[in-house]
Amino acid sequence: MATSVESLIESFPHPSIPSIEGQPTYEPITNITHLLNTNTASVQTDLGGGGAHGHLVLTVSTAGLATLSPTPFLIPNNPGPTPIIPNDVNTQATNIITRAHPEDLRVWREYINVDAALKQQLIKAVNPLYLSTLQH
Numbered sequence: 001m002a003t004s005v006e007s008l009i010e011s012f013p014h015p016s017i018p019s020i021e022g023q024p025t026y027e028p029i030t031n032i033t034h035l036l037n038t039n040t041a042s043v044q045t046d047l048g049g050g051g052a053h054g055h056l057v058l059t060v061s062t063a064g065l066a067t068l069s070p071t072p073f074l075i076p077n078n079p080g081p082t083p084i085i086p087n088d089v090n091t092q093a094t095n096i097i098t099r100a101h102p103e104d105l106r107v108w109r110e111y112i113n114v115d116a117a118l119k120q121q122l123i124k125a126v127n128p129l130y131l132s133t134l135q136h
Helices: 005-011 026-041 062-068 091-125
Strands: none
Touching: 005 091, 026 091
C-alpha cells in the first residue's frame, strides 16, 4: 500500500519547513529548496537516478538530475484501477500483467503522495499572498 501524505511528512528528515516571513527572497527560497530536496531524496525508489536519489526528480530539473546519475528517472503512469489486458495476449502474459498491477499502482500512488507532501510543506512555508496567482 502507498504511504500516506501525512506519514511521508512525518518520515522526512525535515518534517517541518520554516516559514518565510514577508516577501520571499533568494536566501529563504534557497534554504527551503535544500530542505525539500533532502526530503525528496529520502524516499527511496527504483524508478531511476541510480536508486540513490529517491524522488529528487520532483524538486530538481531533469538536467540537474542527469548530472547526479546517468540513469533517467521514469515517472510512473497511473495504471488505472484494474489491469489492462490486451486482447491478443496469452494466459501467461495475462498473469504477469495481473500480478504486476498492485505494485505498479503502489509505486504510482507513492510518487503522487511524495509530490503532494512536498507541495503541502511548501504551501505552509509561504504566505498565501505570494501563492495566490498560482491557484488558477
